[in-house]
Amino acid sequence: MAIAEWRLMRDFIPALAHRLTSASTARRQLSIILVVAVVARAITFGDPVVHVDEEFYFTTAYAWLHGATPYIDIWDRKPIGLFIVYLPAALFGLKAGIWVYQAMALASLVGTAWLIARLAGRAGWGRGALAGALAYVLWVDFVDGQGGQAPIFYNLLVIGAATLIMPRDDRGPRFLPGFAAMALMGIALQIKYSVLFEGLFFGLWLLWSAWRGGRRWSIVPLGAGLAVTALLPTALAWFAYHRIGADAAWLYANITSIAARRPDPALEQFGNLMKILLITSPLIAASVLAWLSRGVANRPVRAWLFAWLGVAWFGLLVFGSYFEHYALPVLVPLSICAAGFFGDHRSGRRIVLPLLLIGFLGGQTLLLIKRHNRGTAAQFAGVVEAIGHGPGCLYVFSGESMFYPASGRCALTRYIFPSHLGRLREEGAIGVDQQAEIERILALKPEIVVFRPPYFGERATLRAMAIQEMRRHYRLRATRPLGAQAIQIYERAAP
Incomplete structure (x- = not known):
């Protein structure tokens, strides 16, 4: 070689x-x-x-x-x-x-x-x-x-x-x-x-x-x-x-x-x-x-x-x-x-x-x-079952945005991430007035409205306004656990 x-x-x-x-x-x-x-x-x-x-x-x-x-x-x-x-x-x-x-x-x-x-x-x-x-x-x-x-x-x-x-x-x-x-x-x-x-x-x-x-x-x-x-x-x-x-x-x-x-x-x-x-x-x-x-x-x-x-x-x-x-x-x-x-x-x-x-x-x-604290798939399914699949639109005032596709119900706003409308630091930063948008949504009479418990940084006045509307025109349909939270599901009462 x-x-x-x-x-x-x-x-x-x-x-x-x-x-x-x-x-x-x-x-x-x-x-x-x-x-x-x-x-x-x-x-x-x-x-x-x-x-x-x-x-x-x-x-x-x-x-x-x-x-x-x-x-x-x-x-x-x-x-x-x-x-x-x-x-x-x-x-x-x-x-x-x-x-x-x-x-x-x-x-x-x-x-x-x-x-x-x-x-x-x-x-x-x-x-x-x-x-x-x-x-x-x-x-x-x-x-x-x-x-x-x-x-x-x-x-x-x-x-x-x-x-x-x-x-x-x-x-x-x-x-x-x-x-x-x-x-x-x-x-x-x-x-x-x-x-x-x-x-x-x-x-x-x-x-x-x-x-x-x-x-x-x-x-x-x-x-x-x-x-x-x-x-x-x-x-x-x-x-x-x-x-x-x-x-x-x-x-x-x-x-x-x-x-x-x-x-x-x-x-x-x-x-x-x-x-x-x-x-x-x-x-x-x-x-x-x-x-x-x-x-x-x-x-x-x-x-x-x-x-x-x-x-x-x-x-x-x-x-x-x-x-x-x-x-x-x-x-x-x-x-x-x-x-x-x-x-x-x-x-x-x-x-x-x-x-x-x-x-x-x-x-x-x-x-x-x-x-x-946040919940399991089984608990999530339980909340969705209580929300139901229609007819009528859904408004998640606070809670999981995933409730919309999971229930198949229509949304009445483009702000489906609830914090955009409810959190203090988003005030004046989403292109609309938060209170005016919530009032517009509620005026459209959603069939189902969902609330999670109050959270730090939430605008309390907006929650109080929405809860007042629930007392006038809605009834509590169900309360379901999702982790450490109790999710409240309201349905519109018959006229």
Whole structure:
């Protein structure tokens, strides 16, 4: 055998073995992540009342399939892409559709966690990569990510973009993948606008890399191209509504109403933020310890990951309110950075298994508590049975928006997410006067009106007005339990 051929075989065989080993490791990681994710979320499968947000997303997609147009016939301020995500599930109808969107969410969760492991490996944190991925899978249960919240879906797009442009040691990104990354961020932007800051970070990183690489002449055309790529899905959404003469409705729902919404009380926001910090504190501590290690300064890729984490935290802080699920985007870079402590530190390797076990048990306990408080599929079916399937229209003054498609009764308003009409912080931010819209609905004499118990942040005067109408023209048809709540169902009394 010639010397050149021998050298080729000598180099090829170890490289092939490394590829096979890496592929085997990746498959093994994916299998473990999938099993843990299924077990961690099994409690929620088939439950239609996992969270009010995803109930509404499904309800909107279902109504869209049956002729309603988002922002016109059914109102919300979420981007159209989020409802498009739910369309495949809505095609299967109510019962099967719940399982379908939860399966889609599970696939997104697993894909995101797998890429967390891959990116941690690229940063040289391979020994902690699987632990970081599993931390993400388990910690989403603590922040209302156990179902189909919007970040569960767009986190996969964001980490996909990060995977395309993430630096490898001293090498910057290639720019064709950079455009692909911005396309993914553009799609993510049409699922929820809160990805804006991460998209800006990725775009500015690409521009800085071009400047550092000596391609200063390309900064302006490159920046323009990246911006157009990222904004194209949003522009297409606007244009679709412009074509039907509803661009003003799209603009108000997607832009103006967001700025018009009232902030929550400062004390409430502070309490919510403290809760998020407490929940994520183990991963924050692990990330800080990974940052303090000597390897960060010598590995640009690690510094980039921590910069991404900082931007994700900024994106959470700037929007306010601080509902628990607002932490879901932060969990992605947080889990990657925590992998550095889990793998590189002796203490991290010693505590990672107990920490993940605590995360699993704590998450399951919390899901059981939430199911007890929010209700089960059987309880939901009991309420729907009491509402009945017609004739006559339904008005859910407060309660689950899913009651509309489940009962099949018609709606008398486009504001079928009850909080839009009943919550104080929505006053002046939905395009109509809340009281006037409720009075209009009641004047149309809905056959059935549904109330959940009063909640914090509700406009008490509007509830009192509606209850007064119930006393005059309605009778209590039934009271049914839904979790810790007693749902009251009123029917219109005979004249």
